[in-house]
Amino acid sequence: MARPQSPEVNSPAPATGSGYQVVARRYRPQSFSEVVGQDHVVQALGNAIRMKRVTHAYLFSGTRGVGKTSIARIFAKCLNCVQGPTETPCNTCDICQSISVGQDVDVIEIDGASNNGVEQVRELRQNASLRPSRARTKIYYIDEVHMLSTGAFNALLKTLEEPPEHVKFFFATTEPGKIPVTVLSRCQRFDFAGIRPDQISETLGSICEREGIKADPEALLTVARRSAGSMRDAQSLLEQLLSSGNAHLTEQVVHDALGLAPDESVLDLIDALADHDPAAALQIIEKSFSSGVQAADLLSGLLEFLRDVMVLAAGAGTDLLGAPPAVRARLAAVAGRWPLDTVLVTLQLLSEARLRMRGNSQPRLLLELAICRAARLEDFTELSELLARIDNPQAAAGANSRAPSPSVKKKPLSAPDEEPRPPAGIQSVMAMPASNTPANQLDGQEPRRSTGSSTDPLEQIRQVWMQMATEFGGKLENHLLRFTAFHLAGPDHLQVQVPPMYNFSADACELPENRSKIESALRAALERPLILEFERQSLAQPVVRRESPSANKSLKHKDLEEDNLVQDLIKLFEARPIHVEVEDEADLG
Numbered sequence: 372m373a374r375p376q377s378p379e380v381n382s383p384a385p386a387t388g389s390g391y392q393v394v395a396r397r398y399r400p401q402s403f404s405e406v407v408g409q410d411h412v413v414q415a416l417g418n419a420i421r422m423k424r425v426t427h428a429y430l431f432s433g434t435r436g437v438g439k440t441s442i443a444r445i446f447a448k449c450l451n452c453v454q455g456p457t458e459t460p461c462n463t464c465d466i467c468q469s470i471s472v473g474q475d476v477d478v479i480e481i482d483g484a485s486n487n488g489v490e491q492v493r494e495l496r497q498n499a500s501l502r503p504s505r506a507r508t509k510i511y512y513i514d515e516v517h518m519l520s521t522g523a524f525n526a527l528l529k530t531l532e533e534p535p536e537h538v539k540f541f542f543a544t545t546e547p548g549k550i551p552v553t554v555l556s557r558c559q560r561f562d563f564a565g566i567r568p569d570q571i572s573e574t575l576g577s578i579c580e581r582e583g584i585k586a587d588p589e590a591l592l593t594v595a596r597r598s599a600g601s602m603r604d605a606q607s608l609l610e611q612l613l614s615s616g617n618a619h620l621t622e623q624v625v626h627d628a629l630g631l632a633p634d635e636s637v638l639d640l641i642d643a644l645a646d647h648d649p650a651a652a653l654q655i656i657e658k659s660f661s662s663g664v665q666a667a668d669l670l671s672g673l674l675e676f677l678r679d680v681m682v683l684a685a686g687a688g689t690d691l692l693g694a695p696p697a698v699r700a701r702l703a704a705v706a707g708r709w710p711l712d713t714v715l716v717t718l719q720l721l722s723e724a725r726l727r728m729r730g731n732s733q734p735r736l737l738l739e740l741a742i743c744r745a746a747r748l749e750d751f752t753e754l755s756e757l758l759a760r761i762d763n764p765q766a767a768a769g770a771n772s773r774a775p776s777p778s779v780k781k782k783p784l785s786a787p788d789e790e791p792r793p794p795a796g797i798q799s800v801m802a803m804p805a806s807n808t809p810a811n812q813l814d815g816q817e818p819r820r821s822t823g824s825s826t827d828p829l830e831q832i833r834q835v836w837m838q839m840a841t842e843f844g845g846k847l848e849n850h851l852l853r854f855t856a857f858h859l860a861g862p863d864h865l866q867v868q869v870p871p872m873y874n875f876s877a878d879a880c881e882l883p884e885n886r887s888k889i890e891s892a893l894r895a896a897l898e899r900p901l902i903l904e905f906e907r908q909s910l911a912q913p914v915v916r917r918e919s920p921s922a923n924k925s926l927k928h929k930d931l932e933e934d935n936l937v938q939d940l941i942k943l944f945e946a947r948p949i950h951v952e953v954e955d956e957a958d959l960g
């Protein structure tokens with residue numbers, strides 16, 4: 372859509388003085404061919420006109436600034452233009468011109484938010500029964516229609532059921548879910564898509580051209596990306612930039628003028644989150660704030676890139692990415708080392724923070740709180756998955772290769788002397804007694820070097836656990852299945868590791884009746900009593916086993932590294948052993 376849009380009401384409004392019109396209004400699309408990003412809507416409405424199949428009620432749903440009002444007005448012009456009905460209204464007749472500015476006598480625009488009562492709708496119904504004063508059809512455009520009261524919807528429904536021949540309803544909403552089904556079912560519904568950043572920046576480019584402003588494509592793309600698919604928001608930002616008096620819009624000008632966080636800071640922040648480094652994250656926030664970045668803008672930038680990390684971590688193609696090509700390599704590197712589940716929880720935490728930030732007087736505190744919580748999240752790699760990989764390292768290596776770039780090294784942020792550590796899940800696997808432990812006695816077999824086959828007592832317990840869960844069924848099953856990591860603290864002392872999110876499941880299992888059910892099922896299956904302990908993890912601390920005080924350190928790091936299983940683990944996860952636990956030799960019997 373390189374063609375500049377025709378200005379509203381035919382001549383550009385003066386840029387100064389009382390007649391000044393904001394950019395978003397001045398460059399509102401005036402015909403279907405000028406609409407950006409809603410091809411499916413434009414095509415369907417055009418077809419309806421051409422085939423004379425225009426129905427009496429339309430619902431346009433979509434977020435703000437994606438063109439609902441613009442399309443409603445264009446469609447109204449199509450129907451009522453003196454040269455119509457036509458897909459290409461003249462935009463010069465009285466009717467077209469008055470519809471363009473939302474002031475036509477027969478195209479009545481109503482704000483559903485402020486006219487939401489039964490009385491208003493009754494009045495509307497009375498007026499609707501009157502013929503249009505000069506045009507073919509009387510059109511009611513109700514914006515934010517979901518704001519109508521229940522009574523108002525009921526009153527409206529009567530008109531929708533038997534609409535007068537000369538009346539059409541166009542409804543617009545940002546929340547279609549709040550519209551009664553009885554009303555929805557009587558409308559032809561169009562869902563408006565968010566507009567792609569490249570489409571927005573192209574439109575911004577043509578506006579700058581018309582305004583005589585030089586603008587770098589990267590600068591406009593930055594504006595477009597920060598507008599989250601809303602053309603109106605993008606145009607408002609551009610307005611801000613134009614009013615700052617810069618004759619040449621560069622990326623730096625955009626960042627400075629709009630208080631946006633540079634991509635570099637946002638990427639550093641994501642690295643800090645993936646590295647579980649809240650201190651580094653807070654430093655980055657401080658730096659951004661002191662350069663004038665607002666909390667909400669920093670968070671928006673963060674969410675935008677995190678969404679792309681999620682896309683990459685999920686294994687989807689780069690065509691789904693919104694980030695500019697220059698930063699994709701770094702996003703891919705993060706996606707390669709940050710488990711998808713952790714990315715999802717992080718996104719959720721930060722999205723909630725953004726909601727809470729609206730209207731809050733301490734946005735910075737909320738941002739820092741959310742960032743710290745996100746940085747302290749464990750890596751939610753399913754331990755069962757890790758165990759499966761230990762069973763079959765080759766298959767695991769194959770499965771691993773679909774991750775975008777697992778081998779990319781992290782960029783040091785701060786504290787470069789800090790030892791890199793594997794994700795907590797891996798630590799707990801590595802800390803498990805793999806062999807030579809008293810646990811092997813559970814099944815009465817000779818202690819032997821196990822490579823994680825089902826003779827591994829922990830694996831055996833895991834299987835018993837899963838089976839027990841299935842047999843119990845119901846809610847208890849759901850609770851039990853959340854635990855996949857176990858540790859034998861002693862020959863008959865089973866520690867169940869509770870993932871950080873599932874403390875409530877541990878609480879449920881610890882209810883006396885459930886605990887006795889679980890313990891007796893385990894006793895029956897394993898033919899010995901077990902002390903059951905649910906070990907809740909602090910979000911901050913990776914799982915590191917306590918060292919037995921009387922430990923005889925016969926198994927040193929060196930021995931450990933020579934163990935086949937450990938070597939597989941090291942290779943598989945690019946891990947390194949950081950802690951060796953030695954059980955009391957007396958327990959080996």
Ligand SMILES: [Zn+2]
Pocket residue numbers: 451452453454460461462463464465466467468
């Ligand atoms: Zn016309």
